[in-house]
Amino acid sequence: MSVDVASVPAAKAKNFPLYRTVTGFVRDPLRELERISKESDGRLIRLDLGASHPYLATHPDHVQQVLRRESQNFLRDGIFWRPLRELMGDSILSEGGEWEHSKRVLQPVFTTRNVNRLTGMMAEAINTAVGKLDAPAREGRPIDVLPEMSRIVNETVIKVLFGDKISPVEANRLIPTFDQIATSISVRFLLPFVPRALPMPGDRAFKDxxxxxxxxxxELVKRYRDDPGDGSDIFTALCQAPTEDGAPPDDRWIRDNLLAMFATSTETTTLALTWLWPLLHDHPDVEARLVEEIDAVVGGEPVRPEHLHRLPYVTQVVQELLRLYPVGWMFPRMATEATTIGGVPIKPGDPVLISPFLTHRLASVWDRPLEFDPERFTPENIRKRHRYAYFPFGGGPHQCIGRHVFNVEAQMILTSILSRFRPTLSEAVPAMPKIGATLRPRQSLEMTLTPVAGHGA
Ligand code: HEM
Known part of the structure; x- marks a missing residue:
């Protein structure tokens, strides 16, 4: 593993003019970015997207500089954040004072102690949601993987967000609308420089x-804002948020943060879990080892949070899953002061893109980068690596606060499914995702679940 490119000062970024990349970008933008990243091998890249010329930093040292060492300089600002800013105002996804205020309120919800309290509720929701797969499994009916993962994740996340404060009718209205927002915003997210006045596909669905x-x-905010009661959920924390004059927090601020939390927690977890099944299909040895571990620890019982610390291989598989498919695949920053990255001068206002997807696939950082191998995440192997060789949850002050929730949730869902069923994908799936705000599969994936004798179904 050689990661020494950053120490060689490069006076110029590696430029990729539009005429050299446009055909590739039109045909398959993600593959073109992967090609560019591979060719640059850790050197700072300058992209030409016509209306914008962002830098792309893939080397772990450069990523660390932008996300952590100079996080005060590289802010979540600029054109690439516009669609989110418009939708969620001054939530935890913003920057500066508003971000700090939201983070101060939400951080305590994600302490290990509180996450441990939430996990009991999550386990219950997961066992019920996975139990609904019994019927198609018994009938030998294939399931459509993405919508089923989305259903299981949503039924779980709604508990983390609202605890017992939301009725099933309200949850059933909210879940599909959140989903519609996530899919219909992707065009604006990818083409942020297109003016609002120009109608784009998805605009109508988004507005509705x-x-x-x-x-x-x-309606929920009105009902609970003045009297939120108890609860370890996010909604309760937001309703209890202290304001300077002691008044209850602003309705719009609560709404913006609920939306921000929903946006960051559902689509990401759903897609990560969707990519798991094609990987296991292609690696029956990994699946066999997972099944052996889960059978020994969980057997035919419903999964419980206490099982997790005895499932180290499940943890490794989930970590390696996020190496190949870090679903928050690209996040932008904007320089506010002049600096240099790898010797290349950066001016105030320059956008700098960071992509775990690209760094995780660099041959100079990872041995056999395209191979799925959970052995990379044994404690000894983790210790040998650069801190920023692997960063599916970002880093520095904006590092994902939901990463423990994700880990617990994904591990329990995987364990619950494999303790009850043996999965078979209907056909092999191309490994390359479709570009968007997150990484979606290009086509639907069908999977048949065979009930394990005596285990639930
Ligand atoms: C596979 C699952 C997930 C992935 C890959 C992921 C990835 C990320 C990344 C890359 C960031 C940093 C963004 C930046 O630096 O601009 C982030 C931030 C964030 N994530 Fe996650 N996330 C996941 C799950 C979750 C979950 C389950 C929650 C909540 C329950 C969550 C809540 C957040 C929040 C609130 C932030 C903003 C933190 C801040 O700016 O202070 N995420 N996430």
Missing amino acids: AVQVMDEVLF
Whole structure:
């Protein structure tokens, strides 16, 4: 593993003019970015996207500089954040004072102690949601993987967000609208420089979904804002948030943060879990080892949070899954002061893109980068690596606060499914995802679940 490129000062970024990349970008943007990243092998890249010329930093040293060492300089600002800013105002996904205030309120929800309290509730929701796969499994009916993972994740996340404060009717209205927002915003997210006045695909669906979502959320806020009661969930924490004058927090601020939390927690977890099944299909040895571990620890019982610390291989598989498919695959920053990255001068206002997807696939950082191998995440192997060789949850002050929730949730869902069923994908799946705000598979994946004798189904 050689990671010494950053120490060689490069006076110029590696430029990729549009005429050299446009055909590739039109045909398959993610593959073109992967090609560019491979060719640059850790050197700072300058992309030409016509209306914008962002830098792309893939080397672990450069990533560390942008996300951590100079996080005060590289802010979440600029054109690439516009669609999110418009949707979620001054939530935890913003920057500066507003971000700090939201983070101060939400951080305590994600302490190990509170996550441990939430996990009991999550386990219950997961066992019930996975139990609904019994019927198709018994009938030998294949399931469509992405919508089923989405259903299981949503039924779980709604508990983390609202505890017992939301009715099933409200949850059933909210879940599909959140989903519609996530899919319909992707065009604006990818083409942030297109003016609002120019209609784009997805705009109508997006507007309709926001309207329904606001009806449900503001009704909930009205009901609980002044008297939130107890609860370890996110909604309760937001309603209890202290304000300087002692007044209850602003309705819009609660709504913006609920939406930010939903946006960051559902689509990411759903897609990560969707990519798991093609990987296991291609690696029956990994699946066999997982099944052996889960059978020994969980057997035919419903999965419980206490099982998790005895499932080290499940942890390794989930970590390696996020290496190959870090679903928050690209996040932008904007320089506010002049600096240099790898010897290349950066001016105030320059956008710098960071992509775990690309860094995780660099041959100079990872041995056999395209191979799925959970052995990379044994404690000894983790210790040998650069801190920023692997960063599916970002780093520095904005590092994902939901990473423990994700780990617990993904490990329990994987364990619950494999303790009850043996999965078979209907066909082999191309490994390359489709570009968007997250990494979605290009086509639907069908999977048949065979019930394990005496285990639930
Ligand atoms: C596979 C699952 C997930 C992935 C890959 C992921 C990835 C990320 C990344 C890369 C960031 C940093 C963004 C940046 O630096 O601009 C982030 C931030 C964040 N994530 Fe996650 N996330 C996941 C799950 C979750 C979950 C389950 C939650 C909540 C329950 C969550 C809540 C957040 C929040 C609130 C932030 C903003 C933190 C801040 O700016 O202070 N994420 N996530």
